Amino acid sequence: MADNVIIEAPMPGVFYRRPDPEEPVFAEEGDDVDAGDKVALIGVMKSFHDVTVDTDGVVTEFLVDNESEVEAGDALLTVAPS
Amino acid sequence: MFEKVLIANRGEIAIRIIQACRELGVTPVAIYSDTDENAKHVRLADEAYNVGGSVARKSYLDGETIIDTAERADAGAIHPGYGFLAENADFARAVEESECTWVGPPSDIMEQFGEKTQARNLMAETGVPIVPGTTDSIESADAVREFGDEHGFPVAIKAAGGGGGRGMRVVERDDDIDSEFEEARQEAEAYFSNPDVYVERFLDDPKHIEVQVLADEHGNVRHLGERDCSTQRRQQKLIEETPSPALDDEQRAALCETARQGVAEAGYVNAGTVEFLYQDGEYYFIEVNARIQVEHTVSEAVTGIDIVKWQLRIAAGEELDFDQSAVEPRDAAIEFRINAEDPSEGFEPMPGTIESYRPPRGIGIRVDDGVDEGDDIAPFYDSMFGKFVVTGQTREEAIERSKRALDETTIEGVPTTIPFHQQVLGDEQFRRAEHSTTYVEEQLDLE
Incomplete structure (x- = not known):
């Protein structure tokens, strides 16, 4: 099995695991994901950018807390490619 | 007058309200989120209270905690600024029911004006023109x-x-x-x-013109002239100016008086803005903003009237002490919103640290800002961190002075809207005032 892939923040901003505070999270640890799936958002002031995975696999770990501030390049989560 | 006022906001508008408090001998009380612990508005206030986490929902939008904090601090009133809870009638009502006074229109008035079709009908009843339309659905x-x-x-x-x-x-x-x-x-x-x-x-080429009003609890209602906010993008204003170069004196007087009378008949109290679309010599009501607005500064610049101090005085029950005839705007003023956005990248917002900051100075310049050099612009809130207001005896002088002011400004660490403003100031369509709300998105070739 290949090594875990690290998904990094594409830009500085706020890490959101939900589309909206009332909505469920995009993905939980242990969820199967397909390449291109949206697993989080980075919010920068009033604009939002998708965080997507670039490989099929399983989400192994979220490395930053929901709604916390991140810098560009920060490791956000890991995915084990299938 | 209140002894203490809690300011339920952050950034430049919190500082604007702190300044008004100072001049009235009122003690300003700040609130802050985790990320704002060392923010400029906290540094400038006498007292400051943490109200929660960095995302606005957990702090600046947490009405219950804010009211508790105000009561704990023994504040006599809460000023909401703009944005966050400023247009939330439920929050206004909760403040009214607390030990604090709400600095703004009464919650029932906010409710009426918050619902757009109700606001339209209300203003139409008082004779304010609205966009012609069928009130009932059409069959064919x-x-x-x-x-x-x-x-x-x-x-x-x-x-x-x-x-x-x-x-x-x-x-x-x-x-x-x-x-x-x-x-x-x-x-x-x-x-x-x-x-x-x-x-x-459908108005395909409208100008956005709005009228500033002040109304007290004693039935006195004044207008402070109009502002032209046609330089906007996706409903976000970027440049606001007064007087509107689109109106002649007769049209200006009629528009301002219509707005004044409309809110007077609706029983409006405190500061507010009546917004219109203007095209082909006709103006049509869109909505009332029942709060202080970002661009109140240009009206202050030409009338000399401190709108934020009047908000506090009106909330304290004082009576407006000037007649309409005493409101005599002079000169021209232009406000430039300084946002941490990159105009060459579709106005993409960008947080960061203000590495160096030298705002414009000299004759005719007013700077309202929420940061000093070395401060961070957090990704949690709005990208606007400053406003430069430039006054000249004529619009032409204000434009030339604005170019000078923006040329001598240095801001490093984040991109800003300054290159956009410089381009607009050199653009013939803007200089001839032939721009409408479609200008930035459809006619201007962004550099």
């Missing part, structure tokens, strides 16, 4: 033609059950109106589960 494409022939094309076919422009179709005389009508009905059904549509005149 012929009704669209009849309306357009009477009021002019283009017209907008809108969903009765909807809002925000969704499902709206703009139709010209030569379009296939039969199919447009049918498609509008189908879209209305798809979006809002209601096929009913109505028709309204």
Whole structure:
């Protein structure tokens, strides 16, 4: 099995695991994901950018807390490619 | 007057309110989120209280905690600024029911003006012109033609059950109106589960002109002239100026008096803005902003009247001490919003640290800002961190002075809207004041 892939923040901003505070999270640890799936958002002031995975696999770990501030390049989560 | 006022906001508007408090001998109380612990508005206040986490929902939008904090701090009033809870009538009501006074219009008035169709009807009843439209839904494409022939094309076919422009179709005389009508009905059904549509005149090249008003609890209502906010992008204003270069003195007097009378008859209290669209010599009411606005500064610059201090005085029950005839705007003023956004990248917002900051100085310059050099611009809130207001004896002088002011400004660490402003100031369409709300998005070639 290949090594875990690290998904990094594409830009500085706020890490959101939900589309909206009332909505469920995009993905939980242990969820199967397909390449291109949206697993989080980075919010920068009033604009939002998708965080997507670039490989099929399983989400192994979220490395930053929901709604916390991140810098560009920060490791956000890991995915084990299938 | 209150001894203490809690300011339920952050950034430049919190600082603007702190300044008004100082001049009135009122003790300003700040609130802050985790990320704002060392923010400029906290540094400038006498007291500051943490109200929660960095995301606005957990702090600046947490009305219950804010009211508890105000009571704990023994504040006599809460000033909401703009944004966050400023237009939340439920929050205003909760403040009214607390030990604190709400610095703003009464919550029931806010409710009336917050609901757009109700606000439109309310103003129409007082004789304020609204965009011509059918109040009832229409049954056929012929009704669209009849309306357009009477009021002019283009017209907008809108969903009765909807809002925000969704499902709206703009139709010209030569379009296939039969199919447009049918498609509008189908879209209305798809979006809002209601096929009913109505028709309204569509203004394709409007200017945005708004009137500042102040009203006290004793029935005195004054206007402080108008502002032209046509330089905007996606409903976000970028440059605001007064007087509006689109109006002559007669039109200006009529527009301002119409707005003044409208809010007077509606029983409005405190500061507010009546917004209009203006095209082909006609103006139409859009909405009332029942709060202080970002661009109140240009009205202050030309009238000398401190709108924020009056908000506090009115909330304390004081009476406006000047007549309408004493409001004599002079000179021209232009406000430039300084946002941490990159105009060359579609105005993409960008947080960061202000590595160096040298705002403009000298004759005719007012700077309202929420940061000093070395401060961070957090990704949690709005990208606007400053406003430069430039005054000149004429619009031409204000424009030339603005170019000078922006040229001597240094801001490093984040991109800003300054290059956009510099381009606009050199653009003939803006200089000739031939720009409408479509200018930035459709006519200006962004560099």
